[in-house]
Amino acid sequence: MENTIYSINGPVVTIKGKTDLEMMEMVYVGKARLVGEVIRMNDKETTIQVYEETGGLKAGEPVESTGGPLSVTLGPGILRNIYDGIQRPLPAIEQHMGSFIERGAHEPSLDEAAKWDVTVTVRQGDTLTAGQIYATCPETPAIEHRCMVPPTVSGTVTWVADNGSYTVNEPIVKLTDAKGKEHTLTLCQKWPIRTPRPSAERMTSPRPLITGQRVIDTMFPLAKGGAAAIPGGFGTGKTMTQHQIAKWCDADIIIYVGCGERGNEMTQALQEFSELVDPRTGKSLMDRTVLIANTSNMPVAAREASIYTGITLAEYYRDMGYHAAMMADSTSRWAEALREISGRLEEMPGEEGYPAYLGSYPAYLPSRLAEFYERAGYVRTLNGAEGSVSVIGAVSPQGNDFSEPVTQNTKRFTRCFWALDKSLAYARHYPAINWNDSYSEYLGDLGGWYYDNVGHDFMSCRERIANLLLQENNLMQIVKLIGSDVLPDDQKLTIEIARVIRVGFLQQNAFHAVDTYVPLEKQLKMMETILYLYDKCAALVAKQVPVSRLLATGLFDELVQMKYTVPNDDLSKLDELQKAIDTKLAAVAQG
Numbered sequence: 001m002e003n004t005i006y007s008i009n010g011p012v013v014t015i016k017g018k019t020d021l022e023m024m025e026m027v028y029v030g031k032a033r034l035v036g037e038v039i040r041m042n043d044k045e046t047t048i049q050v051y052e053e054t055g056g057l058k059a060g061e062p063v064e065s066t067g068g069p070l071s072v073t074l075g076p077g078i079l080r081n082i083y084d085g086i087q088r089p090l091p092a093i094e095q096h097m098g099s100f101i102e103r104g105a106h107e108p109s110l111d112e113a114a115k116w117d118v119t120v121t122v123r124q125g126d127t128l129t130a131g132q133i134y135a136t137c138p139e140t141p142a143i144e145h146r147c148m149v150p151p152t153v154s155g156t157v158t159w160v161a162d163n164g165s166y167t168v169n170e171p172i173v174k175l176t177d178a179k180g181k182e183h184t185l186t187l188c189q190k191w192p193i194r195t196p197r198p199s200a201e202r203m204t205s206p207r208p209l210i211t212g213q214r215v216i217d218t219m220f221p222l223a224k225g226g227a228a229a230i231p232g233g234f235g236t237g238k239t240m241t242q243h244q245i246a247k248w249c250d251a252d253i254i255i256y257v258g259c260g261e262r263g264n265e266m267t268q269a270l271q272e273f274s275e276l277v278d279p280r281t282g283k284s285l286m287d288r289t290v291l292i293a294n295t296s297n298m299p300v301a302a303r304e305a306s307i308y309t310g311i312t313l314a315e316y317y318r319d320m321g322y323h324a325a326m327m328a329d330s331t332s333r334w335a336e337a338l339r340e341i342s343g344r345l346e347e348m349p350g351e352e353g354y355p356a357y358l359g360s361y362p363a364y365l366p367s368r369l370a371e372f373y374e375r376a377g378y379v380r381t382l383n384g385a386e387g388s389v390s391v392i393g394a395v396s397p398q399g400n401d402f403s404e405p406v407t408q409n410t411k412r413f414t415r416c417f418w419a420l421d422k423s424l425a426y427a428r429h430y431p432a433i434n435w436n437d438s439y440s441e442y443l444g445d446l447g448g449w450y451y452d453n454v455g456h457d458f459m460s461c462r463e464r465i466a467n468l469l470l471q472e473n474n475l476m477q478i479v480k481l482i483g484s485d486v487l488p489d490d491q492k493l494t495i496e497i498a499r500v501i502r503v504g505f506l507q508q509n510a511f512h513a514v515d516t517y518v519p520l521e522k523q524l525k526m527m528e529t530i531l532y533l534y535d536k537c538a539a540l541v542a543k544q545v546p547v548s549r550l551l552a553t554g555l556f557d558e559l560v561q562m563k564y565t566v567p568n569d570d571l572s573k574l575d576e577l578q579k580a581i582d583t584k585l586a587a588v589a590q591g
Contacts, residue, residue: 003063005030005044008054011301011346013063015046021065024194028064030057030102035086037070040345049341051086051302052103052515060274068192072309073109074316075168076116076137076145076433079253080286082270084110085263085294085306110188115165118187122157122173129154131319131382134173134185140287143252144277146320150189151382152589153177193308206378208324208373208446209360209390212248212517215433215506218462220440222324222416224251225378226386229410232420233400237432239265239417242327242394244510247276247285248517251325251390254289257310260303260333265294267441279517296333303337311375312438314389332396335365356435366409373413373512402455415441429507437467454520461527465501468534472498492547496556497534503562505530515563522566525574530559532578536585545588553584
């Protein structure tokens with residue numbers, strides 16, 4: 001049956017009459033063979049969402065079936081690569097077409113000519129089940145690629161290749177399933193992007209994703225396998241914060257999705273990531289990074305696919321036993337793509353025009369956000385290893401309005417909320433995470449880990465720091481009304497120590513060699529030193545020593561500077577700082 005285009009409305013193409021296509025099937029549209037996906041159908045017409053620019057497409061051109069859903073190719077060669085939203089390799093396309101991608105560009109997602117040094121880990125006669133590893137190869141100096149039996153396949157090994165160099169499409173293992181059907185396993189496999197990859201068990205995450213950013217690790221930690229949202233208006237530092245997490249977090253694999261981002265921001269990410277030395281390996285950070293570049297001038301429908309492409313790649317490395325972290329920047333622009341497609345389909349708009357109901361595809365905004373964030377998790381994989389996918393999604397509410405639909409619905413499906421504050425950003429306080437509006441529901445789950453691995457007093461110090469900031473927030477409302485002079489000295493001390501916490505602890509310089517990344521041991525010691533000063537000063541204030549004399553010692557300013565003056569690998573200087581506190585305050589007490 002030949003299917004031909006009847007109408008074209010931006011990225012939405014319709015076919016009149018009955019077709020042999022299936023719902024969510026990937027198709028090639030027009031003579032240029034543009035990639036599309038069936039999103040709605042009935043006996044009268046079929047609607048297709050096209051992931052490329054439809055300019056020049058004409059009614060009457062053919063639509064070709066592929067017989068399968070929109071899928072990604074999974075295998076060695078993913079790392080270090082740069083893809084667009086539907087996993088087309090941009091460097092390979094540039095070699096053939098130059099700087100501008102032509103419509104209908106079709107390039108294999110993985111380099112089919114590259115040879116990989118393969119070590120086969122199974123023998124003839126072995127019984128393999130879904131998810132088991134049958135071969136390994138060094139994908140980059142940092143990551144070993146583990147080829148796994150696809151989740152839908154199992155059987156007995158009937159033939160095994162020798163160890164050696166192979167391309168991604170050469171046979172490595174042949175196995176026969178219980179029905180007698182033979183399956184040939186290569187170094188790669190395909191997986192539909194909208195289907196979550198299966199695991200043996202979902203688990204509660206036992207450890208945090210360590211980022212080296214004090215306001216995150218100490219105040220609002222994210223568990224490995226957790227989901228976090230970073231909402232903030234224009235210029236508040238969403239991309240900067242995600243770049244810092246991508247550079248320094250202790251995940252094995254970084255998937256960075258620029259969904260509707262400005263081209264210069266993606267260029268900056270490319271340059272920074274390629275130049276940065278990975279602290280874990282001493283080599284390039286790109287050795288364990290994948291970039292999905294879907295800039296704002298690319299076709300809007302491809303934004304919708306880019307998020308799913310990224311999370312599928314993350315799940316693939318999770319299944320090998322790695323811990324993957326995915327940065328989605330920004331989910332608001334992804335939601336805008338849903339809104340545009342919904343408008344083209346002439347569906348009833350909901351709040352602020354976002355898809356309102358579970359009619360066709362794309363569907364109801366909350367269900368789509370849930371579908372995405374639920375794919376984060378800490379799991380036991382099909383081969384018995386432990387792996388995780390942590391998702392950090394930026395949200396760009398217009399006018400910094402956190403009550404808009406994308407931010408509100410994202411809060412429903414994430415347990416960690418890092419609210420960026422415009423006033424903090426304009427005051428050059430970075431990361432501009434507002435400590436009063438942010439929260440993390442993972443604190444209770446991670447308390448035991450901090451107790452065992454960092455220090456017994458970590459959580460108690462963190463709680464005291466949070467309480468001091470809360471007291472300062474309440475006191476500042478009084479100060480704005482009647483000034484600070486009328487406050488008693490104990491409350492003045494609270495305001496001064498809170499300033500040390502804000503400027504000396506929560507504020508962090510991404511461009512400073514010492515301050516850009518801070519280990520948890522130093523974070524704890526910094527908190528202990530700040531609280532040590534507070535307790536000593538509070539004792540003197542109780543003896544009627546005025547706060548002005550305490551400030552004159554210069555200790556408060558010294559503590560603000562300790563993030564720069566104390567090396568990350570020599571915390572003895574913080575002990576010296578505590579001795580200096582004792583000495584100077586003793587002099588004040590003697591008067």
